[in-house]
Amino acid sequence: xxxxxxxxxxxxxxxxxxxxxxxxxxxxxxxxxxxxxxxxxxxxxxxxxxxxxxxxxxxxxxxxxxxxxxxxxxxxxxxxxxxxxxxxxxxxxxxxxxxxxxxxxxxxxxxxxxxxxxxxxxxxxxxxxxxxxxxxxxxxxxxxxxxxxxxxxxxxxxxxxxxxxxxxxxxxxxxxxxxxxxxxxxxxxxxxxxxxxxxxxxxxxxxxxxxxxxxxxxxxxxxxxxxxxxxxxxxxxxxxxxxxxxxxxxxxxxxxxxxxxxxxxxxxxxxxxxxxxxxxxxxxxxxxxxxxxxxxxxxxxxxxxxxxxxxxxxxxxxxxxxxxxxxxxxxxxxxxxxxxxxxxxxxxxxxxxxxxxxxxxxxxxxxxxxxxxxxxxxxxxxxxxxxxxxxxxxxxxxxxxxxxxxxxxxxxxxxxxxxxxxxxxxxxxxxxxxxxxxxxxxxxxxxxxxxxxxxxxxxxxxxxxxxxxxxxxxxxxxxxxxxxxxxxxxxxxxxxxxxxxxxxxxxxxxxxxxxxxxxxxxxxxxxxxxxxxxxxxxxxxxxxxxxxxxxxxxxxxxxxxxxxxxxxxxxxxxxxxxxxxxxxxxxxxxxxxxxxxxxxxxxxxxxxxxxxxxxxxxxxxxxxxxxxxxxxxxxxxxxxxxxxxxxxxxxxxxxxxxxxxxxxxxxxxxxxxxxxxxxxxxxxxxxxxxxxxxxxxxxxxxxxxxxxxxxxxxxxxxxxxxxxxxxxxxxxxxxxxxxxxxxxxxxxxxxxxxxxxxxxxxxxxxxxxxxxxxxxxxxxxxxxxx
Numbered sequence: 113x114x115x116x117x118x119x120x121x122x123x124x125x126x127x128x129x130x131x132x133x134x135x136x137x138x139x140x141x142x143x144x145x146x147x148x149x150x151x152x153x154x155x156x157x158x159x160x161x162x163x164x165x166x167x168x169x170x171x172x173x174x175x176x177x178x179x180x181x182x183x184x185x186x187x188x189x190x191x192x193x194x195x196x197x198x199x200x201x202x203x204x205x206x207x208x209x210x211x212x213x214x215x216x217x218x219x220x221x222x223x224x225x226x227x228x229x230x231x232x233x234x235x236x237x238x239x240x241x242x243x244x245x246x247x248x249x250x251x252x253x254x255x256x257x258x259x260x261x262x263x264x265x266x267x268x269x270x271x272x273x274x275x276x277x278x279x280x281x282x283x284x285x286x287x288x289x290x291x292x293x294x295x296x297x298x299x300x301x302x303x304x305x306x307x308x309x310x311x312x313x314x315x316x317x318x319x320x321x322x323x324x325x326x327x328x329x330x331x332x333x334x335x336x337x338x339x340x341x342x343x344x345x346x347x348x349x350x351x352x353x354x355x356x357x358x359x360x361x362x363x364x365x366x367x368x369x370x371x372x373x374x375x376x377x378x379x380x381x382x383x384x385x386x387x388x389x390x391x392x393x394x395x396x397x398x399x400x401x402x403x404x405x406x407x408x409x410x411x412x413x414x415x416x417x418x419x420x421x422x423x424x425x426x427x428x429x430x431x432x433x434x435x436x437x438x439x440x441x442x443x444x445x446x447x448x449x450x451x452x453x454x455x456x457x458x459x460x461x462x463x464x465x466x467x468x469x470x471x472x473x474x475x476x477x478x479x480x481x482x483x484x485x486x487x488x489x490x491x492x493x494x495x496x497x498x499x500x501x502x503x504x505x506x507x508x509x510x511x512x513x514x515x516x517x518x519x520x521x522x523x524x525x526x527x528x529x530x531x532x533x534x535x536x537x538x539x540x541x542x543x544x545x546x547x548x549x550x551x552x553x554x555x556x557x558x559x560x561x562x563x564x565x566x567x568x569x570x571x572x573x574x575x576x577x578x579x580x581x582x583x584x585x586x587x588x589x590x591x592x593x594x595x596x597x598x599x600x601x602x603x604x605x606x607x608x609x610x611x612x613x614x615x616x617x618x619x620x621x622x623x624x625x626x627x628x629x630x631x632x633x634x635x636x637x638x639x640x641x642x643x644x645x646x647x648x649x650x651x652x653x654x655x656x657x658x659x660x661x662x663x664x665x666x667x668x669x670x671x672x673x674x675x676x677x678x679x680x681x682x683x684x685x686x687x688x689x690x691x692x693x694x695x696x697x698x699x700x701x702x703x704x705x706x707x708x709x710x711x712x713x714x715x716x717x718x719x720x721x722x723x724x725x726x727x728x729x730x731x732x733x734x735x736x737x738x739x740x741x742x743x744x745x746x747x748x749x750x751x752x753x754x755x756x757x758x759x760x761x762x763x764x765x766x767x768x769x770x771x772x773x774x775x776x777x778x779x780x781x782x783x784x785x786x787x788x789x790x791x792x793x794x795x796x797x798x799x800x801x802x803x804x805x806x807x808x809x810x811x812x813x814x815x816x817x818x819x820x821x822x823x824x825x826x827x828x829x830x831x832x833x834x835x836x837x838x839x840x841x842x843x844x845x846x847x848x849x850x851x852x853x854x855x856x857x858x859x860x861x862x863x864x865x866x867x868x869x870x871x872x873x874x875x876x877x878x879x880x881x882x883x884x885x886x887x888x889x890x891x892x893x894x895x896x897x898x
Contacts, residue, residue: 187264187284190271195219195238198279207264207286209257225254241268241280252284261767263291293712295764297702300718307692310788314388314409320402322346322363334388334411336381350378366394367402375412387416393693395700408692432603438593439531442517445492447472447482450526472529487514491527501534501591509535511591537570537591561635561656564642567649569594569610581658583628597625599632613641613652625656634663695721744786744871748896751781751823755814758794766802772814781816781823782896789868793876796861797827797889804853804887805831818895825891833885839878869893 181188182201190199196219205211208225215223220238221231230253237250252264266284308315314331316324327342335342335350348356355377362374371392378386391408430453433440439456443449449467457464460475472488473479482489487498491514499513513530561578565571571592579586582597589597598606602624612619618640624632635656642650695718702714752774762770801812810830817824832851834842841847843866846859862876869876874893880886 187266187282187286189220189282189284191220191238191280191282193242193278193280195221197223207256207262208254225256227253227255237268238280241270244270251287259768261288262286263288289712290708295761296718299761300721301699307695311408311692313411316347316407316409318347318405318407320404322348325404331409334380334386334409335378341381351376352379362390362392363405366392366405376409386411387413393696406696429600437532439529441472441529441531442526443472443488443529444526445524447486447488447492449475456531476531487512488527488529490514491516492524495524507535508533509538513596532593534570534591537566537568540566540568540570541572541591558655561658563589563594563654563656564651565594565654566651571596572651578656581627581633581656582625588628599624599626609637609639610652613639614649616641616643616649622659634659691721742867742871744789744868746784746786746872749783749785749787749790751783751785751825751893752777752816753780754787754790755794755816755825758791759814762798766810766812769810770798770812770814774816777816777818781818783823783893784896785872785893786868789871793865793868793891796865797891800861801827801829801831801887801889804851805829806853821895822892823895825893827889827891828886830886832887833883834878834880834887835882836880839880842878843876 181199184201185203187203187207188201189197189204192198196217197215198217200212200215204215208215208223210223210225220226221235226234234252249265249267252266254262254264256262263286264284265287266282269281269283271279271281308328311328311330314334315326315328316331317326319325323344324342324347325344327339332339332342337350342350347359351359358374358376362372365372371394373389373391376388376390378388380386389410389412391410393406393408395403395406397403434454436453437455438453439459440453441449441456442451449470449472452464452467457467460467462475467475473482473486477483485500487500490498495516497513497515499511501509501511503509511532511534515528515530516524517526517528519525556575558575558577561581562573562575563571563578564573571589571594574586574589576586579589582589594606594610595603606623609619609621618638620636620638622634623637624634627633636659637654637656639652639654642653644650698714698717698721702711702718705711705714755772756774759770759772798812802810805812812830813826813828815826815828817826832853834849838849842849843862844859845863847863848859866876869891872893874891876889876891879888879890
């Protein structure tokens with residue numbers, strides 16, 4: 113045998129004797145040819161070194177794996193083929209709240225972290241994994257030691273040894289925050305969609321071609337068209353040519369980033385017109401070009417009608433002034449004529465346009481300068497009403513009254529002159545003076561005011577109480593026309609009552625009198641005709657009873673009610689527009705935001721906006737109730753399904769805390785109800801129960817009971833309870849009773865709940881044994897028979 117061949121044989125021999133690598137050369141010297149002993153010795157040294165290096169590398173890799181295993185930021189669990197947990201990292205304990213001692217060696221089904229209803233699915237997945245099936249990442253729900261729910265994204269890996277499954281490795285990422293954020297986002301989207309669809313204003317979106325790509329329900333109601341007749345149609349189809357031009361100009365301004373509200377008049381399907389205010393909010397691309405045109409459209413038809421009514425009222429007032437026998441002239445500060453009634457124009461046989469701009473003293477007295485003692489001149493200088501009586505050379509007597517006129521800032525801008533011929537009145541005064549003493553003593557001591565007027569309506573007598581009541585002296589009232597004491601808005605009413613006196617008809621009615629300081633005094637007026645022995649009408653006798661104190665009480669009540677209404681109106685109005693804008697922009701930002709932290713911030717904003725919207729909705733309902741405009745729209749409803757659907761989001765947020773089991777009810781339960789309003793009731797009742805129960809052991813049960821004619825829904829909690837004396841008060845408006853769990857109640861929710869249930873011909877009541885004894889809210893609704 114050659115040396116080379118013998119060396120090869122030695123190598124093969126040593127390879128077959130690999131177990132001897134760590135042996136000494138002397139231990140195997142008998143089996144080695146002498147000529148190869150040195151070679152064997154060298155080979156053994158090399159093999160021993162490689163063995164030691166391999167063992168050291170193995171120890172280092174095990175240490176590195178253990179370090180990575182323990183420090184990994186994800187949950188890692190190793191299971192044997194029987195499902196027992198043989199190892200887990202620290203994150204497993206952090207998420208579950210269990211120690212390794214409570215986990216290791218136990219079957220995965222018995223460590224108590226999986227929800228009972230999910231276990232069958234996990235058993236199937238475990239068996240599939242053992243069979244070698246590919247397990248894609250799955251979503252897992254677990255309950256930690258404190259009963260909190262965690263959402264995990266998990267996948268499994270088989271660890272094989274000699275093609276035999278030895279271990280199953282499960283790796284899971286905690287996605288709880290992401291899941292909660294997704295659920296909150298979905299909830300906020302639904303709330304936003306509901307808000308837009310139930311708004312009193314129309315909401316629409318146009319694309320760059322002017323096509324309507326979105327519109328809420330109010331839009332279709334406002335225009336009188338169906339959804340198919342509006343969507344994907346040009347917006348110009350609903351505008352006449354004039355308003356199409358207005359819209360085009362405004363869209364051009366928006367492209368130039370000039371955003372302003374504007375008026376637009378739409379044409380309804382029936383051909384009628386509707387006036388609106390458009391509040392645009394265009395959406396821009398990143399390059400500054402417009403993406404879509406978003407707008408809120410508010411119906412102002414009633415406002416326009418009010419303006420027209422105001423103009424009509426103005427014309428009516430002019431007609432009233434033109435019907436007076438007195439000369440009424442409106443003058444500027446230089447006593448130039450600005451307006452004159454028909455009697456004033458006829459007195460000089462002129463038309464109004466022939467008088468306007470000329471000085472009053474040039475027209476009537478035909479002077480070149482103001483009259484001495486002119487009431488108008490004095491009224492302008494003193495800023496107070498002035499009056500005077502004059503006698504013309506022809507023997508006629510005139511009464512002149514001047515009143516200053518102020519603008520909204522209190523600046524005097526002119527005066528009104530009222531001139532009346534009082535010749536006949538003066539003669540009548542002389543005649544009545546003769547009979548005055550006959551009844552003077554009878555009326556001077558009365559606590560009621562007494563006034564006597566002649567056939568022309570001029571005051572010929574007043575008792576001291578009348579003068580005291582009005583703040584005038586008796587002489588200041590005598591000779592004045594009764595209209596002098598009547599507010600302008602009641603003039604028509606008083607004239608109608610006065611016309612009855614000529615026919616001998618007496619009456620008693622409520623009215624107001626103008627005092628000297630221009631404040632109104634409410635009175636009860638009893639008026640009787642004065643008839644001569646010959647049956648001739650001579651005038652009227654009126655007795656006034658001051659009812660100021662009674663009116664003050666009524667006014668205080670009215671003001672209190674009005675303040676409440678104004679408060680509700682202001683809250684609803686102030687919340688609606690900014691919240692719509694905030695929510696719209698926030699949702700827009702959410703669709704573009706990639707950063708998780710920023711998304712969390714935006715979702716927080718959306719949640720708080722939703723709370724404000726709920727408050728705004730409650731205030732709006734309260735406002736409608738106060739004005740008698742609150743309505744419910746009843747339809748056939750299946751109650752069990754409605755309640756289950758309502759509770760779905762609550763069950764996700766309060767897992768294991770809210771219970772409703774309708775399985776014992778054999779048949780469906782139908783009622784006539786308004787789903788939207790009943791949803792509000794359940795929201796308020798359940799929200800109260802949640803806010804007034806402890807988080808750690810909260811339990812809220814919903815039960816349904818049936819009677820022959822009623823269905824009872826009972827919401828039972830284990831919370832703070834209610835004192836017996838407060839049980840019925842919790843349904844009062846703006847009444848709340850803070851508890852140790854909640855101090856934020858507004859006193860609106862349960863008040864609205866009672867109003868809504870009453871509108872359904874039902875009832876709502878509360879029961880509690882006392883503080884810390886829990887509360888039962890019982891809602892009874894009429895049951896619909898099949």
